[in-house]
Amino acid sequence: MELIVYLAGQIHDDWRDRLRRTARERGLPLIFVGPQENHDRSDAIGEIIKGEQPNAVYRDQAASEFNNLRTRIWMQKADVIIALFGEKYRQWNTAMDAALAIQSGKPLILVRPETLHHPLKELAQRAQVVVETPEQALEALAYVLE
Template identity: 30%
Template sequence: MKLNVYLSGEIHTDWRVQIIQGCQDADLNIEFSSAITDHEESDSAGDMLGDGQLDEKQGFWRDHKSAKVNAIRTKTLIAACDIAIIRFGDKYKQWNAAFDAGYCAALNKPYITLHSSDIIHPLKEVDAAAHAWATSVDQVVASLKYLCK
């Protein structure tokens, strides 16, 4: 079975690389996709748009335009995936990841959350809609191995 897996969430650790490597080591037939993980590139995704009338180089309008451009990619890839892995790190709040989880739930796309036990409470609604909760990359890889059988 071939899976299309979308990797969503925090961008400050190499968890994506670890999952991809673990799945490659297990010879799993998985295609991975993700949002843009370069922070500056993501923040500037909409800089080419507009006429310069709305203070577009900073603040709300820059973020607004870039979020919309990034959403084109995110919505398309989530719609095309079979399952999403949504990672919540401990250092930063990943509101975008929570939004991706809600979008998956709205589309009835299965997703696995990946986070430590110390943030269970703030993610209770996100975890309630998830099909699984993992605390480690190894658990995610093991789940994907099972799904690919």
């Protein structure tokens, strides 16, 4: 059995690459999908498809349409969502993805450092599993696949 895993969360470090590499090394039958990881392309996709926008607000709005489309499609195809909250960046997209996972009934693994326990307590109560590292999330999936 293969699982499709949507990797929600910040795109400013290599956590997705580490997870993919470790899963591959362990031979876990996981297919990883997620948001556009090329930040510049993600920000520009609205203008790439629709053409130049009149200002930054419209540019962001146009990009959001296509990024939301991508997110919705891949999350609906996913068997499970891993949502990573880090400490360094505001995590609005991660919060929206986690809420969408909950709303759609998708199993959610919430990854958050202990320091974010309080601000994420309600979200944590709706997740199936809460861990502190992406590696622990991968261990949870390895257990499911046993």
